[in-house]
Amino acid sequence: MRTAYHEQLSELNKTLGQMCELSGTTMEHATQALLQADLDVAERLLEDSKGMSKLVADAEEQAFRLLALQAPVAGELREVVSGFQIAADIDRMYALALHVAKVARMRHPDPALPEEVRGYFAEMGRLAVRLAQGARDVLDTEDASAALALDTDDDAMDDLHRHLFSVLMDREWPHGVAAAVDVTLLGRYYERFADHAVAVGRRVVFQATGQTPEQIVGSVESD
Template structure:
């Protein structure tokens, strides 16, 4: 019975890791669609999100079955419960990439962003993809130091997000209200993506140590 339990737990962990990787891939494609006004990539992100949603439902069902049928305790219980929470975060990461892609699609064929901020969003996209991939890796490795690092890496995203507001509040901003709304929404999507990745990292630390890092 315990061998079956751990096999099912490994399967759940593998699914969660795959979801994090898919969320990172979705944000990579969504960022390219945003910066290049690429309708094909935007549509691909939108279509692919359904697969991530199905994975979430299956993983949550598997978690509930493990809780109901196996009655895990101690460390095993932490892994099951936090994995269920992490699955929701991974799906939400993909959902935020979906929002980015939808804005790119709505604005097509025009660019959604002023050229002035493209560099900032390129960097935010790079950080988001790295965070998604790091979450994918630490879910499998359960390395508490690397998991805690995700939260620290989130600070770089926060700094870029704050800087976007500085640009828009500057008297030199000449792109109008519609562009400012796009920048505000999109900046928030990237910032929240990073927050969800950091939450996954904190829960991996909790899985391993039983305590939550102060990051």
């Protein structure tokens, strides 16, 4: 009776997965532009945002179609509303990746990052890409344990973010206010990217089950 609904929901989740993949790839390339002061990469990312715009429009259209034509009720309505929220989180991830590319472009031909913090951002970029891929995997599997596992990388990102401030607050910081502002903003972009990836994983599980990942894993462990 609800075959059409489930097929359309599957299409929506497929589009969300493509959005997640694009966000991760964009952050990977933006980090490359940042670390290598690569103007070509930064400009290419900033000039080629049509792909994400189309995916966002597709996701919204698919979600509205589900609301208008399939008259979802109870759990189905939760699934559709969660789809809107997931799309918003992923779109924000993409925007944060573009913010990184903008800083790389703005500071060219000089590197945006002082040598003291380059290692931090290399690792933050790696974690961001892994979190995006992890969120994509949760979209595919709806696995509560995988959603919870995203918290580990998010905690590592938070640790790096905190350590950045210890470097910035060092009295021996020789790079001036502008560099400190850049590093502060960039750290925040990566930290927020991670937060949205974790939110995607949690929303996917709630979309599918009506429960948080903790509730599902806890109930399994108590059996």
